Amino acid sequence: MAVAELSTSCTKTHSSQLSLSSSSSSRFSHHFRRSFRPLPTTRNPTISCSVASDQVQTPIPVQAQDLKGKSECYGVFCLTYDLQAEEETKSWKKLINIAVSGAAGMISNHLLFKIASGEVFGPNQPVALKLLGSERSIQALEGVAMELEDSLFPLLREVSIGINPYEVFQDAEWALLIGAKPRGPGMERADLLDINGQIFAEQGKALNASASPNVKVIVVGNPCNTNALICMKNAPKIPAKNFHALTRLDENRAKCQLALKAGVFYDQVSNMTIWGNHSTTQVPDFLNARIKGLPVKEVIKDHKWLEEEFTEKVQKRGGVLIKKWGRSSAASTAVSIVDAIRSLITPTPEGDWFSSGVYTNGNPYGIAEDIVFSMPCRSKGDGDYELVKDVIFDDYLLKRIKKSEAELLAEKRCVAHLTGEGIGFCDLPEDTMLPGEM
Ligand SMILES: NC(=O)c1ccc[n+]([C@@H]2O[C@H](COP(=O)([O-])OP(=O)(O)OC[C@H]3O[C@@H](n4cnc5c(N)ncnc54)[C@H](O)[C@@H]3O)[C@@H](O)[C@H]2O)c1
Secondary structure (H helix, E strand, C coil): HHHHHHCCCCCCCHHHHHHHEEEHHHHHCCCCCHCCCCHHHHHCCCCCCCCCCCCCCCCCCCCCCCCCCEECCCCHCCCCCCCCCCCCCCCCCCCCCEEEEECCHHHHHHHHHHHHHHHHHCCCCCEEEEECCHHHHHHHHHHHHHHHHHHCCCCCEEEEEEECHHHHCCHHHHHEECCCCCCCCCCCCHHHHHHHHHHHHHHHHHHHHHCCCCEEEEECCCCCCHHHHHHHHHCCCCCHHEEEEECCHHHHHHHHHHHHHCCCCCHHHHEEEEEECCCCCCCCCHHHCEEEEEHHHHCCCCHHHHHHHHHHHHHHHHHHHHHHHCCCHHHHHHHHHHHHHHHHHCCCCCCCCCEEECCCCCCCCCCCCHHHHHHHHECCCCCCCCCCCCCCCCHHHHHHHHHHHHHHHHHHHHCHHHHHHCCCCCCCCCCCCCCCCC
């Protein structure tokens, strides 16, 4: 839909509501951007209308040096489009705030455009993007915001960028935490846990202080299960159930491999669980998965392949991809983040389920409590989920699950200093890899 079309659906613009700047006299001056503050919550951006206004001049783009410690609206997104709440149309929903960290990275470069297009939250859901970068990525973040400007997405009502999570996470209803440091040459998994754990401890505190109290958090940055645990422990005001570690890419990869082996298209594969850690100890569950509604083992008779090749193929898929392409999977990861969100905001198809790394307290499978473990979930589409109870186990599956559980318990001990549970002590069973490493 074109911007012009949108504005015709708006009854009236309210220049009196243009209260974006703390200095109203400079609001429409060429330099009004300088006095900008983070987007105020009183802005009531319920109604979507054209971003254009004949009174408004071109804003000066945010400069890197302006951004220290601030979250700034960006360029064209500083212009107003608001209408009064009572003029809300029936066809457009209330704007939602989506925070994305690592917004200048490769995964975000795919994800942000999917969110802004309406592909994720729906064609009648206006969105505000709050983009968090690192100090090193400020310029790149500005470039991302420029590309978003140039895309003219009707649903994208606001974009703000910054490097201070307390500012950027203000009122976030979704937090997609992608930004993290990659494992450098010679770096042990324990080092990575500590370096990235510190990022997620700080971001947990920031979410606790600034985000919507019911914010849904999807942690993508690796090691994502333990990062999600750290983040959750540092955000006691937010329900533990709201934290997810992304294992959806692993689920999608597993479905693809089963489909290939069975000679069916991948939409025929369902009930795919990834158990455990997003590492090479993860367990793609072929015992409970189904192909065309039948147990996998009834369709794929080559059980040796299932036990030996399938599992390893899924676990190491990311590493093989890096070897081929020279960089890690970004597009398919972004797609899997979209899948993960959509699984929470749309009802799960009858009888099916999806995988997500979630908090283990109260789980029905006997998995150790107080870790973030990938398990099968179902959702009513309200943003929440329930763990699936009707799954079966055999010795093979249980043994593998135990291995991944042991790894996550060790990771938890390793980051005790970041979860407020004492002194970190690293006795990781082995230096396992992330799926994107080889
Ligand atoms: N869970 C999964 O399935 C999965 C899949 C693929 C990648 N990953 C992980 O996702 C992460 C990002 O991957 P990518 O390919 O986009 O990497 P990338 O290096 O292209 O981007 C990461 C971005 O994060 C930024 N960043 C670093 N520290 C930050 C901080 N404290 N706050 C905000 N931003 C920060 C960096 O400047 C960079 O722009 C990595 O940790 C990767 O291992 C997870």
